[in-house]
Amino acid sequence: MTDIIIVGSGASAMAAAWELRDRDVLILDTGLTPPAAPQIKGNLFDLRRNDKDQEKYILGDRFQSLVNIQRSDLVSVKLKGPLIDFVIRGFPDMAPVDVQGFSPFISYARGGLANAWGAGAYRYSDYDLADFPITAGDLEPFYDELTDHMGISGANDYLEPFFGRIEGLQPPLPFNRNCGRFFRCWNRRRGRMARGGLHLGRTQLTLLTRELDGRPAYSGDSTSFFTTANPSIYTPAITLERLIRRANIRYLPGWMVERFSASGEKVEIQARSLEDKSPRTFRGRHLLLAAGAINSGRIVLRSFDDTRTRLPILDNPVSFIPFVNMAAIGSATDMAGYEGGQLILIYEGPRFPKRVQGSMYSIISPLRSDLFFNFPFSLQGNLALMRNIIPAMTVLQLFYPDSPRNGNFLQLRENNRLKIQYREVPRLGALESLLIRRFLSMGFVSLPQLVQFPKPGNSIHYAGTIPMERRGLPYHTDRHGRLNRSPRVRLIDGSVFPSLPAKNLTFTLMANAMRVARDLKRSD
Amino acid sequence: MTSAPDNRPGRDLTGEGEAFYHLLFGKKAPIGTGDAYARACRILFPPQEHFPLEPLPHSRSALEALELATRLAKPLNQLTRRVHIILYIAEADPGHFSTFVPQRSNRIGAWPRLGFHFIRTIVLFIRGTWLRRRYPID
Numbered sequence: 133m134t135d136i137i138i139v140g141s142g143a144s145a146m147a148a149a150w151e152l153r154d155r156d157v158l159i160l161d162t163g164l165t166p167p168a169a170p171q172i173k174g175n176l177f178d179l180r181r182n183d184k185d186q187e188k189y190i191l192g193d194r195f196q197s198l199v200n201i202q203r204s205d206l207v208s209v210k211l212k213g214p215l216i217d218f219v220i221r222g223f224p225d226m227a228p229v230d231v232q233g234f235s236p237f238i239s240y241a242r243g244g245l246a247n248a249w250g251a252g253a254y255r256y257s258d259y260d261l262a263d264f265p266i267t268a269g270d271l272e273p274f275y276d277e278l279t280d281h282m283g284i285s286g287a288n289d290y291l292e293p294f295f296g297r298i299e300g301l302q303p304p305l306p307f308n309r310n311c312g313r314f315f316r317c318w319n320r321r322r323g324r325m326a327r328g329g330l331h332l333g334r335t336q337l338t339l340l341t342r343e344l345d346g347r348p349a350y351s352g353d354s355t356s357f358f359t360t361a362n363p364s365i366y367t368p369a370i371t372l373e374r375l376i377r378r379a380n381i382r383y384l385p386g387w388m389v390e391r392f393s394a395s396g397e398k399v400e401i402q403a404r405s406l407e408d409k410s411p412r413t414f415r416g417r418h419l420l421l422a423a424g425a426i427n428s429g430r431i432v433l434r435s436f437d438d439t440r441t442r443l444p445i446l447d448n449p450v451s452f453i454p455f456v457n458m459a460a461i462g463s464a465t466d467m468a469g470y471e472g473g474q475l476i477l478i479y480e481g482p483r484f485p486k487r488v489q490g491s492m493y494s495i496i497s498p499l500r501s502d503l504f505f506n507f508p509f510s511l512q513g514n515l516a517l518m519r520n521i522i523p524a525m526t527v528l529q530l531f532y533p534d535s536p537r538n539g540n541f542l543q544l545r546e547n548n549r550l551k552i553q554y555r556e557v558p559r560l561g562a563l564e565s566l567l568i569r570r571f572l573s574m575g576f577v578s579l580p581q582l583v584q585f586p587k588p589g590n591s592i593h594y595a596g597t598i599p600m601e602r603r604g605l606p607y608h609t610d611r612h613g614r615l616n617r618s619p620r621v622r623l624i625d626g627s628v629f630p631s632l633p634a635k636n637l638t639f640t641l642m643a644n645a646m647r648v649a650r651d652l653k654r655s656d
Numbered sequence: 657m658t659s660a661p662d663n664r665p666g667r668d669l670t671g672e673g674e675a676f677y678h679l680l681f682g683k684k685a686p687i688g689t690g691d692a693y694a695r696a697c698r699i700l701f702p703p704q705e706h707f708p709l710e711p712l713p714h715s716r717s718a719l720e721a722l723e724l725a726t727r728l729a730k731p732l733n734q735l736t737r738r739v740h741i742i743l744y745i746a747e748a749d750p751g752h753f754s755t756f757v758p759q760r761s762n763r764i765g766a767w768p769r770l771g772f773h774f775i776r777t778i779v780l781f782i783r784g785t786w787l788r789r790r791y792p793i794d
Contacts, residue, residue, distance in 0.1 A: 180753050187692070187748040195696045201740045202700060204732060462766025465757045500756045501744045505736065510724045510780045511680055513773035519758045520766040 134158040134382075136652070137401055137416035139389045139431070142244025144625040145422035146368035147274075147642035149375055150281065151649035156380050159372075160403060160414060162226070162240035163385025166218045166360060176354040176497055177467045189215055189358060190499070197499065205235050205587060209498050210248045215359045219247045226388060226406070227427065227550070234447070234554035235589035238426055242385060243369035245424070245592055246638055247360040250473050251338045252491060253284050253639040255295050259487070260633035260640075263535070265602050265611040266647075268296070274643035274650075276300070282366040283344040286336030290322070294331065294478050294487075302341045304334050305350065308469025310457045310494040310526045315475060317574035329481025330570065335473045335491065338366035338639075352468055354497040387412070391435040392419055394618040418620055418652060420613075422645065425626040426542065426552070429597030432607065433544040436617065442543045443607060444536035446596035446632040449557060452584040453528045453564055454506075455576040460524035471496035477528065483563040489634040490530040495522050526576065528567065532558060534632040536596060540588075554588040561585075593637050595626035612655075613648040624648050669694035672709050676742040679719055681755075692745045700741070707734045712791055717780070724777065725784025726793045735793050 135156035138145050141163060149157055170188045172179065179186055191197045192214025199217075200206045211220050222240040223229075229236060239245040255275050258268045276299070285302040307315060318325065318332045325332070340349045350364040360367060375381045387403040394400075399419040404411050421428045429443045473491035480487045495503070500518050507514045507521075539555035564583045571578070600609045606617045613622035624645035626637055673693025677685035712735075713719055727736045746752045 177757065180750065180757065182750055184750060186750065187745075190748045191744055195699050195741075195744075198696065198700060198741060198744050201737045201744075202732075460763075461770075462763035463761045464759050467757070467759075499744070499747055501740065501747045504743055505727065505731065505740060508728065509773055509777045511720050511739065513777045515680070515755070516769050516773045518756065520762075520770060523758060 133398060134414070134416040136418045136420060137399070137414060138420045138422060139401070139428075140244065140422035140424065140625070141242050141368060141372055141383070141385075142239065142422060142424065142625070143246040143249075143368050143638050144641045144645035145244070145420070146371040146375070147278065148420050148422065148624050148645040148649040149381065150371055151646045152653065153375060153378060153381065155653070157382070158414065158416065159375075159381065159383045160387050160389055160401065161242060161383065161385045162222065162388055162406060163242040163383075164218050164221050164240050165242050165385075166215050170215075171361065172215065172355050172359045174353065175351075176358065177465075189213070192217075200502070208237070208248075208590070208592070209502050210357055211237065213358045215361075216248055216357075219245060219360070227430065229426075229550045229552055230545070231589075232551075232553040232555070233557075233588060234445075234552045235587040236426060236552060236594070237589065237592050238424060240388075243360070243367050243372065247367050247369065249367075249638055250491065250636065251365050252473055252476070252636050253279075253282070253336050253338050254476075254489075254635040255298070255643075256633060256635060256640045257294060257296060260635060263631040264629070265600055266644075270647060271640065271643045272296075274646040275639070277646065278639065278642055281371070282338045283340045283342075283347065284336050284338050285341040287334050289333040290331060291333030291476060291478065295336070298336065301336065302344075305337070305339065305341055305470050305474070307474055308471075308494045308496065309463070309466040310460060310524065311469075311474040311492055313457055313459065314492065314526065314574065314576060317576075321574070325570065328566075328570070329479055329483075330567075331478040331480075333476055335476050337472065339470075339472070340364045350470070352470070354467070354471055356472060357497050389423065389431055391431060392618075392621060393435065394419075394620040399618075399620045418622070418656070420645075420649070420652075421621060421623050421627075422625040425594040425597045425629075426550070428623055428625055428627040429542055430544065430550050432598055432615065432621075432623075434548065439544050439546055441607060442541035443597040444599070445540050445542050445552060445554065445594065446534040446536065446629065447540075447554065447588050448534055448591035448593045448632055448634060449532040449560060449588065450586055450591045451530045451560055451564055452586070453530070453567060453578055454582050455526045455528065455571055455578045456521055457524045457526065458575045458577055462520050463523045465523045466494065466496060469494060469496050471498075473529075477530075477567075479563055483566055484532065484558075486533045487634055488530055488532050488563060489636075490528045493527050493529065495525045495527065530563065531591060531593070531634045531636070532560065533634045534596075536599075536631070542597060557588055593626070593632065595629035595632045595637060597627040598623050599630035600628040601630050612651040613644075622648055622652065669697050672738070673697075673742055673745075675709060676739050677746065679716055679723075680739065680742060681746070682716070686749065686751060689742070689745055689749075693741055696741045696745065697738070707738060713787065718783070718787060721780040721784035722787045722791055722793070723784070724780050725788050728781065729788070730793075733793050
């Protein structure tokens with residue numbers, strides 16, 4: 133019998149496994165992997181300029197990159213390339229979901245959804261944890277350990293009141309052209325903006341600017357929209373590679389966990405082979421569930437054959453505001469600039485009851501064809517816009533907080549399909565209008581009509597299905613992630629978040645998973 | 657325009673792809689572009705989804721006007737989706753790199769060019785709205 137079984141290989145699973153690396157651990161995972169070939173080697177723009185075979189990794193042999201031309205419910209530009217679409221492959225076929233008002237992205241990949249994350253690492257403050265039975269102080273030592281383990285670049289700057297002071301940061305990347313200009317313009321207006329509830333600073337990124345543990349510093353290769361094989365950007369697969377070199381850690385991909393049952397000193401986990409659908413039972417003393425908020429909720433409900441209970445589900449409402457840097461219209465593409473989020477905006481004011489957070493990106497490496505028909509001109513006009521406007525474009529992605537609502541839930545059906553309903557969506561748009569007016573004075577222009585409000589589910593930040601709370605209900609956990617109905621089972625992913633702040637949750641769910649794992653070590 | 661089983665031989669789709677390439681870039685398609693288009697259509701569209709190009713206007717500007725007016729009324733229409741395929745295929749061709757990724761600044765020239773296309777788009781939209789009555793596209 134194994135000491136500890138961890139289900140999943142995403143961010144939380146790997147943080148807990150890292151904490152438990154000296155124990156006898158079995159990691160059960162679906163574990164889908166990217167194709168072995170082709171690979172992207174070198175700078176993306178050099179390859180795009182010269183490589184006659186780029187169609188294989190830009191479009192795919194089955195034209196995977198063109199998936200969005202057939203649908204109004206778009207797949208994220210970052211999840212559709214032929215070397216990156218394994219992150220969401222298998223969904224919804226492997227575990228069907230019936231959705232109403234929700235467009236989920238579920239990963240069965242080795243390393244989970246964080247294979248394609250934005251790499252922003254944000255610490256929750258006591259403000260963010262107001263609904264949690266833990267404090268920022270409980271998480272701080274684990275944030276610090278993860279900072280050393282993952283490598284985070286950035287600076288303690290104007291956003292320190294919101295994120296705390298962080299030691300051990302690597303130097304920040306230089307700004308790309310548009311973000312740099314935006315930051316300079318903002319600094320001239322910083323006092324006025326702050327009085328209006330707007331705060332801006334650098335993003336802290338799990339992207340190396342110095343070599344760390346054999347991982348190289350970021351080379352500016354601009355490939356992150358096309359491959360997950362960027363060792364300078366942290367993904368949970370990096371931790372997994374290190375863990376499986378240890379004799380006491382076993383990694384078993386190819387298994388879909390369906391349910392568990394706990395009795396006395398052991399937990400039995402029933403899983404099904406992805407290859408031949410055969411069932412198998414695994415036994416351990418403890419189970420750590422990290423299958424993602426939606427699938428962990430499904431596993432818990434199936435374990436108790438419960439088709440009546442509705443579990444809450446949380447998701448950050450999102451909007452995208454495109455801006456044009458008027459000073460850069462007609463410029464050459466900033467091919468040396470980093471294409472990920474470089475600036476963080478925090479809003480705290482009357483336009484929304486809680487803090488809202490946004491990330492600002494410049495459009496550098498995505499395919500222009502992905503954006504071409506977002507412009508309202510004729511074909512020739514759009515070609516001209518594409519050449520002259522895209523190098524000047526930034527996109528502000530706003531995340532809003534979420535809390536449990538009666539109309540938003542998931543429920544297991546008699547046929548084991550999961551139903552997800554998400555009907556209660558906050559009314560957005562007021563903050564977007566304010567930002568469009570404020571940014572105009574800095575030469576960054578947009579229109580309210582250009583703002584996009586994707587369907588719920590598009591944030592890919594899901595949480596809250598089995599929350600940790602003080603009330604002690606059957607489908608709650610205690611502050612150490614122990615499921616009230618079955619204390620040998622601990623939930624360590626986003627399912628335990630009782631509410632979802634606007635900050636990206638990944639870094640916090642990793643810190644929380646480590647915290648729970650340490651409690652398990654201590655109490656065992 | 658109604659749907660009917662698409663059992664056209666490969667060269668029909670190849671020719672269609674080459675026509676769309678000409679519509680976009682105003683020149684003859686490089687070798688292989690039409691074939692890549694035909695392959696993409698077979699993978700991306702269900703076999704029953706037939707889009708006959710022949711009845712549409714042959715003039716490049718009329719087709720562009722029709723595409724614009726149709727797209728603004730119905731973004732996921734058959735014509736725009738097919739033009740979109742050609743756009744992706746062209747973007748993955750190193751010969752088109754500078755079409756998609758400008759490597760030299762032209763900040764003064766950009767403004768009159770964009771102004772010209774703004775006016776041209778309005779003219780094409782009016783023409784396309786009229787053409788849509790004669791050539792409705794799903």
